Amino acid sequence: MHALEGVRLIDFGQYLAGPFGPMVIGDLGADVIKVEPVSGDGMRMAGGPFFGCQRGKRSLALDLKNPRGIEIALQLVERADIVHHNMTAGVAVRLGIGYEDCKAVKPDIVYCNTWAYGFEGPLAKFGGLDPLYQASAGLEYEQGPVREGNTPAYLRFGMTDTANAMLSVVGCLAALYHQRVTGEGQDLWTSLLDGGSMFASDALLVDGEAYPRPRLDKGQTGLDACYRLYETQEGWIQIAALSDAHWEALCGAVGAPELAADERFATRAARAENRKQLESLLEPRFATRTAIQWTRALDALGVPNEVAYDTKAGEYVLFDGDNERLGLVAEYDHALLGRMRQFGSLIDFSETPGLIHGPPPLVGEHTVEILEWLGYDAAQRDELRSERVVYWPDDDYPWTN
Amino acid sequence: MPGALHGVRVLDLSWGIAGPLGTLLLAEQGADVIKVEPPGGDPFREYSGYAVWNRSRRSVTVDLKQPAGADAFRKLSAGADVLVETFRPGVTERLGIGYDALHEINPRLVYLSCPAYPEGHRFAERPGYDALVQASSGQQWEQPGWRPGPIFLHMPMPSMGAMFLVPTGIITALIAREKTGRGQHVRTSLFQGALLYTTQIWSWVPGGGPAYYGTMAKTYPPGVHQEMIFEAAGGEYVHASIMSGLPPIKTQDAILGLPDASDPERYLMLSPEERAELTPKRRAAFKARKREELITEFRENNHAIEAIESMEVALGANGAAHPQLVANDMIATVDDPELGPTTQVGVPIHLSATPGAIQGPRPLPGQHNREIFGELGYSDAEIASFTGRGADAQDKGGE
Numbered sequence: 038m039h040a041l042e043g044v045r046l047i048d049f050g051q052y053l054a055g056p057f058g059p060m061v062i063g064d065l066g067a068d069v070i071k072v073e074p075v076s077g078d079g080m081r082m083a084g085g086p087f088f089g090c091q092r093g094k095r096s097l098a099l100d101l102k103n104p105r106g107i108e109i110a111l112q113l114v115e116r117a118d119i120v121h122h123n124m125t126a127g128v129a130v131r132l133g134i135g136y137e138d139c140k141a142v143k144p145d146i147v148y149c150n151t152w153a154y155g156f157e158g159p160l161a162k163f164g165g166l167d168p169l170y171q172a173s174a175g176l177e178y179e180q181g182p183v184r185e186g187n188t189p190a191y192l193r194f195g196m197t198d199t200a201n202a203m204l205s206v207v208g209c210l211a212a213l214y215h216q217r218v219t220g221e222g223q224d225l226w227t228s229l230l231d232g233g234s235m236f237a238s239d240a241l242l243v244d245g246e247a248y249p250r251p252r253l254d255k256g257q258t259g260l261d262a263c264y265r266l267y268e269t270q271e272g273w274i275q276i277a278a279l280s281d282a283h284w285e286a287l288c289g290a291v292g293a294p295e296l297a298a299d300e301r302f303a304t305r306a307a308r309a310e311n312r313k314q315l316e317s318l319l320e321p322r323f324a325t326r327t328a329i330q331w332t333r334a335l336d337a338l339g340v341p342n343e344v345a346y347d348t349k350a351g352e353y354v355l356f357d358g359d360n361e362r363l364g365l366v367a368e369y370d371h372a373l374l375g376r377m378r379q380f381g382s383l384i385d386f387s388e389t390p391g392l393i394h395g396p397p398p399l400v401g402e403h404t405v406e407i408l409e410w411l412g413y414d415a416a417q418r419d420e421l422r423s424e425r426v427v428y429w430p431d432d433d434y435p436w437t438n
Numbered sequence: 439m440p441g442a443l444h445g446v447r448v449l450d451l452s453w454g455i456a457g458p459l460g461t462l463l464l465a466e467q468g469a470d471v472i473k474v475e476p477p478g479g480d481p482f483r484e485y486s487g488y489a490v491w492n493r494s495r496r497s498v499t500v501d502l503k504q505p506a507g508a509d510a511f512r513k514l515s516a517g518a519d520v521l522v523e524t525f526r527p528g529v530t531e532r533l534g535i536g537y538d539a540l541h542e543i544n545p546r547l548v549y550l551s552c553p554a555y556p557e558g559h560r561f562a563e564r565p566g567y568d569a570l571v572q573a574s575s576g577q578q579w580e581q582p583g584w585r586p587g588p589i590f591l592h593m594p595m596p597s598m599g600a601m602f603l604v605p606t607g608i609i610t611a612l613i614a615r616e617k618t619g620r621g622q623h624v625r626t627s628l629f630q631g632a633l634l635y636t637t638q639i640w641s642w643v644p645g646g647g648p649a650y651y652g653t654m655a656k657t658y659p660p661g662v663h664q665e666m667i668f669e670a671a672g673g674e675y676v677h678a679s680i681m682s683g684l685p686p687i688k689t690q691d692a693i694l695g696l697p698d699a700s701d702p703e704r705y706l707m708l709s710p711e712e713r714a715e716l717t718p719k720r721r722a723a724f725k726a727r728k729r730e731e732l733i734t735e736f737r738e739n740n741h742a743i744e745a746i747e748s749m750e751v752a753l754g755a756n757g758a759a760h761p762q763l764v765a766n767d768m769i770a771t772v773d774d775p776e777l778g779p780t781t782q783v784g785v786p787i788h789l790s791a792t793p794g795a796i797q798g799p800r801p802l803p804g805q806h807n808r809e810i811f812g813e814l815g816y817s818d819a820e821i822a823s824f825t826g827r828g829a830d831a832q833d834k835g836g837e
Binding site: 040048057065084088090125154158165176183189194199204205208213215222223232235245246247248251264265275277341343347348354362363385387389410437 | 606612622747
């Protein structure tokens, strides 16, 4: 048995912050049906980022602006446990797949909307993309860092999309657990804005004033002289000499045991206070050997460290033997693109494993099997297709993916 | 109204960021989370986020290296639904509280481990501070910066990924337990947390080409999202949206008074040459305007835009908090036992029938020793023997 075997999720979302959550729930073994427009998900043109959020789903291409399309959508909802989407304010209700519509056909449904800003409030009407919520949570300010005179820096991982999606996963699963225990369904929501703020959840005000927290330096190397990147003769090394014992070992490793007795650096607080002086002593020393030489030297003396690996856009990680063996990489065949790889299992279960079902689907790849399952015969299916209520691929498939 | 996870008891042995934040998401949806600390408390108490990440739970201290302490912990785990630990692989086994030992005592227990690296990986024995995983997983090299080479990520990214994987794994196993009647060993890691953020940048296909890899590529100068950061008058920054999902009333360039008032959504589609020509004009126009005025006018015309400031400013450090965070009930006041009245982020998952809520400030170490071990039948003297100090003092406020 797979972890979420028997759970069915209908994914009406497009773009990234909507669909990634359903993909994660799918990887846990649930059956995820992606309902996408007959013109295809609006994000398909994006290539990589689109595929990163779609594997393992079955695609039903369906026109939700057509009443017959909504009829089919509600037949799916009737057979589902979770409905998930990222439509902007009012859209789902206008289409006829709002929470009340879904609850009418499936009283214990779990219904999740991932928003940009939130369910209601001064900015709720806006959609938006990840960068705005990196801005609102101060991620761009801290990564600059702006207080050191640098320009704000966008983090290129799309992380508030991921945060929003993952909050929706936790929320949907909590609601599903509650439904399994009590029989009661409900609706829930999450947002990019709230998701972004979780990344800066160490920020707090005490009596209205900012409480100190670690700050990045102007050179974007790290948080203090003993928790930062150093450039070496070849490559960079990250050290994490956080305890006094690590500090002493570090002094030995860089050939400066006298520093361990230097009062300016005697405690962690002192090392933070005299950061610049300490860095000016350490930087030239790190420049004398390569990163690989340093990791061996530091390991030998017990100083926590790691070479900063250039993985060539992930290629070395996705083809790493340990990662492959441990299931951290997944490979599947895509009908048009061939072999694809992405990260594999992010959570392992000893009794009920997850299940990565396969590649991202083509537009409407599973339309026929899903309509068949709902009881539509061949003549009805052809008629729906000729009326453009549904679509499935044939010889003139117009997309590249 | 009890939360969605009402009745789920979680023993949280974790330290650092991912474990405490992961269990926070459970606690604030109704789970009963008990933080289990060594005598003297979690060694990560000096972390700036500690007061936030460890709120909404009770605390006991236990000396697990003492047979009586390990024994008391095993008794506690007999009545628990979930255990979370973030030690290196092998540590809990040596303490006699590994998965096999506890599964035998309590077959319904969901046991979640979140070390830095997965068991069996060649990195598994290496130290696991967040930045080390940023380095080893390759994330530092993925981030463009103001100099060549890897860039330190201020946001502790591997931990901030694992903090979502922890509750996801736990609730999934609880749902499975409704069917099987049995708990299981659930495992994730900071390394897998880092992989979570490669969703948009690391899907590999052999014939991908520029169209496949272009959108989120690492480039110098950085791509379109970085280019939508603008400096307004007085050195204040904004991030303007490429799209807001709403029909613009005036275009962004019309607001900026540029002669060629182009469609803002067109900006994404401009050729590099067109963009190179337009960008300096836009930069100059932004710089001539006051930030607050720009933000108001952009929003009035259906363009999303945000000030680039610190999270402390969003929480209200310089005046009003972010209005939408306020509307989302994400600005919380928590009376911390050591810091006093604090402003913190609220509960980010919004369930309608079983709303989540902050369950209280972070506890002091051992604050609930007497309450929790007393329920198991331990006398005050016994409690004092394995928790590190007198039970009386503990119930009056811990350390």
